[in-house]
Amino acid sequence: MSVTVLKTEKLTYIYGIKTPFEHVAVKNINIDIEKGELIGVIGHTGSGKSTLIQHFNALLKPTEGSVFVDGVDIWQDKESTRNARFSVGLCFQYPEYQLFEETVGKDIAFGPKNMGLSSEETERRVRTAINFVGLDETYLDKSPFDLSGGEKRRVAIAGVMAMEPKILVLDEPCAGLDPKGRDTVLSLISEYRKNTGSTVMIVSHSMEDVAKIATKVLVMNKGEEAMFGTVDEVYSRADELVSMGLNIPEITSVFLKLKEKGFDVRTDIYTVEDGRKELLRYLKGGSAK
16 A cells, blocks of 8 residues: 655745745645655756755755655654654765765765764664765765765765655756766665655656656646656656757657657667667567568
8 A cells, every 4th residue: 555755735835925026936836755665856957856855855945835755744843843854864066075084984974963863873774875876884984075976975965864764856967967977876876765665756857767766757847847747747747848948869869760660660769778678679580561
């Protein structure tokens, strides 16, 4: 049976109320996120993605509407607000710039210590988290500033994972990484979700990255929920996505063109790996119409 872990009702946030700079950043968002889902959040710059996710762990308070974590309104009292900040782990874009401790181990331990956990539990979480991001425990004694960019990114993500949130929210986790680094981070996120059963949300500009790992996709446009459904349900509406300033993956465009040319291929192809499999299938038995 599905269990709703995160829910918004008529969520609206307005910046600069009653000033010349007043701006509705998100408007009337109503979504239900189930336990264990991996949600991709996409939209053009300024669509409200980052503003929306900052409501989930009470960094921003709604101008109107409500946010519920495990059925509890996170703003109903101080305890609920505090609990939300530990239940929902938010990792900002370029989190490696927030590393500041003298060792990797101390940086990852910062969150658990703020939760008031014992030193034994904190150490357990630190070691678990460093393994989740694919680094061995020898890194714990290293300075974070001696690491590569990709390693710093993983350490920063481990710091949020160490809090063992029910919901892990990552804002552009692959930004600035090379293709190999992107694949590594996406794989780690997918494995983390599989091994912990946690709910994960990733904000991304890459339609292909989202297609690789997401179970559902939320499309934001001008501060509103434009679409919310499975990858197939959302990506099949290519014309609408393009009209919002988004582009379907290049590999999808290739297969749409092949279909137009009369080749009997599937068009629900969103990753290069999907494309490779479909081409092999076609070459073994397909034909042009």
